[in-house]
Amino acid sequence: MASSSGNDDDLTIPRAAINKMIKETLPNVRVANDARELVVNCCTEFIHLISSEANEICNKSEKKTISPEHVINALESLGFGSYIAEVKDVLQECKTVALKRRKASSRLENLGIPEEELLRQQQELFAKVTLMKGSLPDGQTGKTSRTNAASPSQTELYSFPSQ
Amino acid sequence: MSGKTVENKVERAANNKNVSLPMSRVKLIMKSSPDVSCINQDALFLTTKATELFVQHLALSSYNKGSGKQKNTLSYSDLADAAEETETFQFLTDILPKKILARDYLKSLEEMEEVDDN
Numbered sequence: 437m438a439s440s441s442g443n444d445d446d447l448t449i450p451r452a453a454i455n456k457m458i459k460e461t462l463p464n465v466r467v468a469n470d471a472r473e474l475v476v477n478c479c480t481e482f483i484h485l486i487s488s489e490a491n492e493i494c495n496k497s498e499k500k501t502i503s504p505e506h507v508i509n510a511l512e513s514l515g516f517g518s519y520i521a522e523v524k525d526v527l528q529e530c531k532t533v534a535l536k537r538r539k540a541s542s543r544l545e546n547l548g549i550p551e552e553e554l555l556r557q558q559q560e561l562f563a564k565v566t567l568m569k570g571s572l573p574d575g576q577t578g579k580t581s582r583t584n585a586a587s588p589s590q591t592e593l594y595s596f597p598s599q
Numbered sequence: 600m601s602g603k604t605v606e607n608k609v610e611r612a613a614n615n616k617n618v619s620l621p622m623s624r625v626k627l628i629m630k631s632s633p634d635v636s637c638i639n640q641d642a643l644f645l646t647t648k649a650t651e652l653f654v655q656h657l658a659l660s661s662y663n664k665g666s667g668k669q670k671n672t673l674s675y676s677d678l679a680d681a682a683e684e685t686e687t688f689q690f691l692t693d694i695l696p697k698k699i700l701a702r703d704y705l706k707s708l709e710e711m712e713e714v715d716d717n
Contacts, residue, residue: 447628453620454654458673461655462662466672474678475654477694479620480628482653485690486646487629487638501637507645515687516649519656523648526618527641 449479486510622647660685 454476458467487502489510494502504527511520541551625647629635638646658673664684665677682691 447624447631449620449624449628449650457619457651457654458658461658462673464671465662468672468674470675471673471678474675474695475657478657478678478691479650479654481691481694482650483625483628483646484632486649487632487635490642490646491632491635495634501639502635502642503639504641504645507642507649511649514690516653519649519652522652523645526648527644530644531641 447480448476451476454479485514486516489514618644618647618651620647620651625650657681657688660688 451472455472458472458475486507490502490506493506493509493513494500497506499506508520508524511517511523622643626638626643629638629643629646657678661677661681662673664681665673679695682688682695
């Protein structure tokens with residue numbers, strides 16, 4: 437594979453993801469294979485470009501972690517300012533969705549709909565196991581240690597896959 | 600613990616809806632840049648999303664500008680042309696050299712030699 441600089445450039449975005457995006461952007465257009473390959477490599481190059489620029493901005497601001505602000509400023513200074521509005525929107529959307537889910541989950545508890553029932557049952561099960569553990573002759577803790585670790589902080593219980 | 604859970608929720612929301620590229624891979628690529636240490640999760644998200652927009656932008660403008668449009672194709676040279684002609688894409692010229700036919704290359708070599716002789 438064409439490698440531009442250094443050894444770490446074997447890392448690329450998966451070809452399938454790129455193909456899908458190209459197809460969505462240019463439906464019904466035939467794209468040559470070497471062109472696809474190129475787009476994959478361009479992605480990597482773009483990511484390096486943005487991260488280096490954002491990293492520089494970050495260093496100048498004497499912070500240790502690259503923040504969203506740094507990325508936005510990097511996009512602006514590299515001529516990709518037109519992307520900024522949309523990426524910001526999508527980020528905001530995601531956060532709103534995440535926040536809503538959290539609020540909804542805690543509201544559900546109070547309203548007492550099926551999910552709350554599940555949670556309660558889960559709590560009961562945990563309680564039962566704890567009781568069982570107490571009554572084991574040798575006071576064995578081997579098996580139950582994992583249960584204890586999983587033992588419910590409220591937020592842990594909300595991570596249902598179906599959500 | 601709860602902070603991490605919120606982060607995971609953002610990532611999951613991102614994976615479900617709005618982002619097609621794998622953020623974990625983007626993170627790996629970012630970290631392979633020299634000196635890059637820590638990246639905030641939201642910053643990673645923005646970068647991933649920006650990369651997506653970049654792919655779309657590159658594909659679209661290469662196609663629209665390029666000669667493949669009549670034939671409804673997108674070729675290597677369409678991309679290479681876009682890299683050269685669009686200012687924001689110029690960083691790609693290192694990895695997107697315009698392909699030229701061998702005979703054209705040899706011809707231009709000859710021409711250069713002639714100039715040297717004169």
